[in-house]
Amino acid sequence: MASERDVDNVSRHLEKLDFHHPFTPYEVQEQFMRTVYDVLETGNGQVGILESPTGTGKSLSLICASLTWLRNHKSSRHEAALQETTKASKDEPSWVVEQLLRQKREELVRRWEDREKRLEAARLTEKALEDRVRKRRRVDENAASRRTVDDEEAEWLLDDPDDRGGGSQDPLSGLSKESREILTKVGLGGWKGRDAAADEGEEPLEEGIKVRASTWSHVKVKVLSQFIAELRRPTFPSSLPTSMAQERKSKSEAVKLLPLSSRQKLCINPSVSRLGSVQAINDRCAELQQPKSGKKCQFVPRDELLSQTNEFRDTSLASLPDIEDLHQLGRSLAVCPYYASRTALPGAEIITLPYPLLLQKSARDALGIKLEGNIVIIDEAHNIMDAVASVHAADIRLTDLTRAKGMLGVYVRRFGKKLKGVNRVNVGRVGRVIAGLSEWMEAAMKVKQEHGIVDPNDLTRHKGIDQINMFELIQYIQESKLAFKIESYVAHVESENDPKGASKSATPVLHTLVSFLAALTNLSSEGRIFYEKTTGPAADMKLSYLLLSPTHAFSSIASSARAVVLAGGTMSPFDDYTNHLFPSLPFPKITTLSCGHVIPPENLCVWTLASTRPGAPEFEFSFQKRGDRGMITQLGMAIVNACSIVPDGVVVFFPSYGYLDEVVKVWQQQQPSQGQNSQSIWSRLEARKALFREEKGGSSDQVLGEYTQAILGGDGGTSKTKGALLLSVVGGKMSEGINFSDRLGRCVMVVGLPYPNIASPDWKAKIEYIESATYTQLTDGGTMGKEEARGKAKQASRDFYENACMRAVNQSIGRAIRHRGDYAAIVLIDRRFGSERIRSKLPGWIQGGMRPGGQEKGLGGLMGALGSFFRGRKAAEG
Structure with a gap:
C-alpha cells in the first residue's frame, strides 16, 4: 500500500505543477508534459517513448517539461547542498552553523548574479557585435585560400610516425599545448580552470545535469531555427532555491543553449572549409595544428585570442544561437567557433546536436560530449532505428x-x-x-x-x-x-x-x-555486407555494409543517460523501439504514451474503402494482386468520385514509384465506354482537379510550389479554385517533412500497404537476423521449448516487417492535420486496413476517428460520409 500512496503523491504533485507554458495548454499537452517530467524525475535509466500528433505543440511541450524539471532539480540540488552543510556541522555551535550557511548562500548568489550580469551584458552588446563584423579584422578569403607552403614535401609528404600526435578520441585532438591551456583557462572540462578565469574577472558557474536534444532534421538549419523560436516563447524560474530567489527578486532566468555541429558547418578558415567533404576538412584542420605545420590556423584559440574566446563563450550562452549564428559570431570575433564552442559546454543547459553526432561514441568523444547522468531527448524519433543504421x-x-x-x-x-x-x-x-x-x-x-x-x-x-x-x-x-x-x-x-x-x-x-x-x-552478428551491380554503359559494382540491429549501437546511450525520451508525431507502433532499442530493459523502466489530437472529433473523418460496392472484388494491393487492371481502373474511378466532393487539395500516396508509374499508365489509356465520348481516367481526374505527380529523383519543391499555387491561387488563398490532386509515394519526399495543412490537404488517401521488398538481400538478412536473435534469446536457459520459440521468433520477424510498413503509412497520414482548427478526411484504400491487427498499429487519434461500417458500405458509403463531413465543416466555417 505504501507504493500506491507514493504513486498517488507523485500524481498529485504533477497535477499541480506549473510547466511555464506560454499559452493555456490543451489537456493532451498537459498529459504529455506530466509524462516527460515523470520520466526525468524517476531517472535511473528511465526511458519514455511518447507520441503526440503533429499540430499538438509537441516540441514546445518537450521544452517546457524538460526545462521546468531541470530548473526544479537544480534548485533542489542547491537546497540539498545547504542541508548537507547543516548536517556536517551539527556538532558546531548554532552561531557557527548560521555563519557558514550565510557564507554558502552568499557565495552561491554572488556567482549566480555575476554570471547572469555577464550574460546580460553580452546580450546588450550583441547588436554592436553584429555591426563589428564590418569593422573588425575580417577573414581574408582570397589570401587564406592561397597556398602558403612553398615546399610541397612539407605539405604532402607523410610525417615520421614518432613526430605525430595521436589521441583521436581527445576532444581537443590535434591542438597545440598553448591552445589547450587557453580552452582550459576559459572553462573547458567542467570549469577546471576556474582560478585562472577568476583572474580575468570571469568566474563561471557550471551547470550540472544537461539536456542533450537531437533531431533527425537538425542537420537542416531551418528546423533548428524553429526549435530555437519555440525555446524563446516560455520564461522559466531561477535555478536558485525558492527562498533565495524570492529574497533577490530573481523571478526568471534565461535559458542557456548551445548548438553543436561539425567542422564542416562551423569552420571559418576558407582554405579548410573549401575542401567540402567532412573527412577532408577534419584531416586538414588537424594537419594545421601539428607542431611542424608550415602555417597554423590563425583562428584556433590562443593567448592573443583569449578575450575573443571569452566573448564567444558568453555571447553564445546569452543569445540562443543557431549554427549559422555561431559561424557568424566566430567570423566577427576571428576565433574558431568549432573549438571556441567547447568553452560554452559547461555553462549550457540545453545542447542540441544532429543524429550523427549523438549516435556515434567516437563523435561524442571528439566533441567532449558526456552522456553520463544527463538527459537525452530525441525529437522526431520515428526514424531513430534507420538513423542508427545510416550512421554505421x-x-x-x-x-x-x-x-x-x-x-x-x-x-x-x-x-x-x-x-x-x-x-x-x-x-x-x-x-x-x-x-x-x-x-x-x-x-x-x-x-x-x-x-x-x-x-x-x-x-x-x-x-x-x-x-x-x-x-x-x-x-x-x-x-x-x-x-x-x-x-x-x-x-x-x-x-x-x-x-x-x-x-x-x-x-x-x-x-x-x-x-x-x-x-x-566492426563485423558481427548484427552486420552484413551486400553487393549490388549495375550493367550497361555505366557498369559498376557496389559493396555496402548494413547494420541489421540498432541494439548494440544504441546501448551506450541508453546505459549512460539518466533518462532517454524518444518523442515523435507518429511513433506507432511502439513494439520495435522496446524490442530492438531496449530489449534487455526491465518493463517498469519504459513509459509509453500515445496522445490524442487537439482537434475536435468532428474535424476528422477516417474511412476504410475495401471495395467499390458490397459483393464486388475487394481492393488488395498486395505485390501479387496489385497489377490487376480492373482493380486499378476501379481505384481510379473511386478517386474521380472523391475529387468531385472534396474541396481544394487531395493527396494520394502509393506504395512505390514503380507502382505509381504502372497505375498512371493504365489511367492514361482510353477506357471502354458504352458512349461515343469515351474518356480516360486521367482526363476525368484533370477535369476535376489540377493534376500533379511526384517523380522519382525530381524536384519536390517545384511540384509542391505548383500544387500550392493551383489550390491557393495568386492571392494567398482567398480565391476559389477547383483545387488540385497530388499523386505521391509513401516514403517519398512528400510523405515526410512537408505539411499539407488547411486547404492543401483536405483529403489524404493511402493506396495499399507499402511493405518493403522482402526479396531484397537487406530485408532477407534483417528477417533472418531477428528470427535468429529472438530464438536464441527465448531458448537461453531452457525456459522455452524449441518449437514454441521458433514460432515466436517467426512472429517477431513478421511484426518487425509489418511495423516498418505501418510507420511509413502513419507518417504519410500525419501530413494532413497540422493545427487545432485544421480538418481533413483520411481514406485507407485496401481491405487489409479493416483487420484488427493493422488498425491496432495506427495512431490512437486515427483509430478514434475511424467511421464505423466503412468496410461493408463501399464507395457509396464513402461518398455519403465525405459529403456529410465537408458540408458540416463548410457550415461551421460560416
Missing part, C-alpha cells in the same frame, strides 16, 4: 577503387622514394587492400545475380587482405592523414595539368575506403 553504414564502388588505385600511383611516383619504414609498409598495405577488393568485385561482375550477401572471409582472402591487421592500418591512415595528403596532392597535380577542368577531388574516394574498412572491422 558504409559502401564502396569498383569505380571508387579504380580511382583510388590511380591516385595512389600518382602519389607513389612522386614521393615513393622518400617513404621510409612504417610509412612505406602501410602505403603498400593500402595498395594491397585496394587491389584485393577490386579483384573480388571484378570477379563478381561476371556472376548472374545482380545482388546478394557477401561472405567477409571470401572478400578479404584476395591479395592476402586477411593477413593485414586492419585496426592498425585504419589507425595509421587516420593519424598520418594519408587519405587527405594523397587526395589533396592529386587535386593539386590535376589543377596544374588542367586548371579549368580539374575537379577538386569532389569524391573523397580514399576517405570512403577508410569508412568501409572500418565497417569491416
Whole structure:
C-alpha cells in the first residue's frame, strides 16, 4: 500500500505543477508534459517513448517539461547542498552553523548574479557585435585560400610516425599545448580552470545535469531555427532555491543553449572549409595544428585570442544561437567557433546536436560530449532505428577503387622514394587492400545475380587482405592523414595539368575506403555486407555494409543517460523501439504514451474503402494482386468520385514509384465506354482537379510550389479554385517533412500497404537476423521449448516487417492535420486496413476517428460520409 500512496503523491504533485507554458495548454499537452517530467524525475535509466500528433505543440511541450524539471532539480540540488552543510556541522555551535550557511548562500548568489550580469551584458552588446563584423579584422578569403607552403614535401609528404600526435578520441585532438591551456583557462572540462578565469574577472558557474536534444532534421538549419523560436516563447524560474530567489527578486532566468555541429558547418578558415567533404576538412584542420605545420590556423584559440574566446563563450550562452549564428559570431570575433564552442559546454543547459553526432561514441568523444547522468531527448524519433543504421553504414564502388588505385600511383611516383619504414609498409598495405577488393568485385561482375550477401572471409582472402591487421592500418591512415595528403596532392597535380577542368577531388574516394574498412572491422552478428551491380554503359559494382540491429549501437546511450525520451508525431507502433532499442530493459523502466489530437472529433473523418460496392472484388494491393487492371481502373474511378466532393487539395500516396508509374499508365489509356465520348481516367481526374505527380529523383519543391499555387491561387488563398490532386509515394519526399495543412490537404488517401521488398538481400538478412536473435534469446536457459520459440521468433520477424510498413503509412497520414482548427478526411484504400491487427498499429487519434461500417458500405458509403463531413465543416466555417 505504501507504493500506491507514493504513486498517488507523485500524481498529485504533477497535477499541480506549473510547466511555464506560454499559452493555456490543451489537456493532451498537459498529459504529455506530466509524462516527460515523470520520466526525468524517476531517472535511473528511465526511458519514455511518447507520441503526440503533429499540430499538438509537441516540441514546445518537450521544452517546457524538460526545462521546468531541470530548473526544479537544480534548485533542489542547491537546497540539498545547504542541508548537507547543516548536517556536517551539527556538532558546531548554532552561531557557527548560521555563519557558514550565510557564507554558502552568499557565495552561491554572488556567482549566480555575476554570471547572469555577464550574460546580460553580452546580450546588450550583441547588436554592436553584429555591426563589428564590418569593422573588425575580417577573414581574408582570397589570401587564406592561397597556398602558403612553398615546399610541397612539407605539405604532402607523410610525417615520421614518432613526430605525430595521436589521441583521436581527445576532444581537443590535434591542438597545440598553448591552445589547450587557453580552452582550459576559459572553462573547458567542467570549469577546471576556474582560478585562472577568476583572474580575468570571469568566474563561471557550471551547470550540472544537461539536456542533450537531437533531431533527425537538425542537420537542416531551418528546423533548428524553429526549435530555437519555440525555446524563446516560455520564461522559466531561477535555478536558485525558492527562498533565495524570492529574497533577490530573481523571478526568471534565461535559458542557456548551445548548438553543436561539425567542422564542416562551423569552420571559418576558407582554405579548410573549401575542401567540402567532412573527412577532408577534419584531416586538414588537424594537419594545421601539428607542431611542424608550415602555417597554423590563425583562428584556433590562443593567448592573443583569449578575450575573443571569452566573448564567444558568453555571447553564445546569452543569445540562443543557431549554427549559422555561431559561424557568424566566430567570423566577427576571428576565433574558431568549432573549438571556441567547447568553452560554452559547461555553462549550457540545453545542447542540441544532429543524429550523427549523438549516435556515434567516437563523435561524442571528439566533441567532449558526456552522456553520463544527463538527459537525452530525441525529437522526431520515428526514424531513430534507420538513423542508427545510416550512421554505421558504409559502401564502396569498383569505380571508387579504380580511382583510388590511380591516385595512389600518382602519389607513389612522386614521393615513393622518400617513404621510409612504417610509412612505406602501410602505403603498400593500402595498395594491397585496394587491389584485393577490386579483384573480388571484378570477379563478381561476371556472376548472374545482380545482388546478394557477401561472405567477409571470401572478400578479404584476395591479395592476402586477411593477413593485414586492419585496426592498425585504419589507425595509421587516420593519424598520418594519408587519405587527405594523397587526395589533396592529386587535386593539386590535376589543377596544374588542367586548371579549368580539374575537379577538386569532389569524391573523397580514399576517405570512403577508410569508412568501409572500418565497417569491416566492426563485423558481427548484427552486420552484413551486400553487393549490388549495375550493367550497361555505366557498369559498376557496389559493396555496402548494413547494420541489421540498432541494439548494440544504441546501448551506450541508453546505459549512460539518466533518462532517454524518444518523442515523435507518429511513433506507432511502439513494439520495435522496446524490442530492438531496449530489449534487455526491465518493463517498469519504459513509459509509453500515445496522445490524442487537439482537434475536435468532428474535424476528422477516417474511412476504410475495401471495395467499390458490397459483393464486388475487394481492393488488395498486395505485390501479387496489385497489377490487376480492373482493380486499378476501379481505384481510379473511386478517386474521380472523391475529387468531385472534396474541396481544394487531395493527396494520394502509393506504395512505390514503380507502382505509381504502372497505375498512371493504365489511367492514361482510353477506357471502354458504352458512349461515343469515351474518356480516360486521367482526363476525368484533370477535369476535376489540377493534376500533379511526384517523380522519382525530381524536384519536390517545384511540384509542391505548383500544387500550392493551383489550390491557393495568386492571392494567398482567398480565391476559389477547383483545387488540385497530388499523386505521391509513401516514403517519398512528400510523405515526410512537408505539411499539407488547411486547404492543401483536405483529403489524404493511402493506396495499399507499402511493405518493403522482402526479396531484397537487406530485408532477407534483417528477417533472418531477428528470427535468429529472438530464438536464441527465448531458448537461453531452457525456459522455452524449441518449437514454441521458433514460432515466436517467426512472429517477431513478421511484426518487425509489418511495423516498418505501418510507420511509413502513419507518417504519410500525419501530413494532413497540422493545427487545432485544421480538418481533413483520411481514406485507407485496401481491405487489409479493416483487420484488427493493422488498425491496432495506427495512431490512437486515427483509430478514434475511424467511421464505423466503412468496410461493408463501399464507395457509396464513402461518398455519403465525405459529403456529410465537408458540408458540416463548410457550415461551421460560416
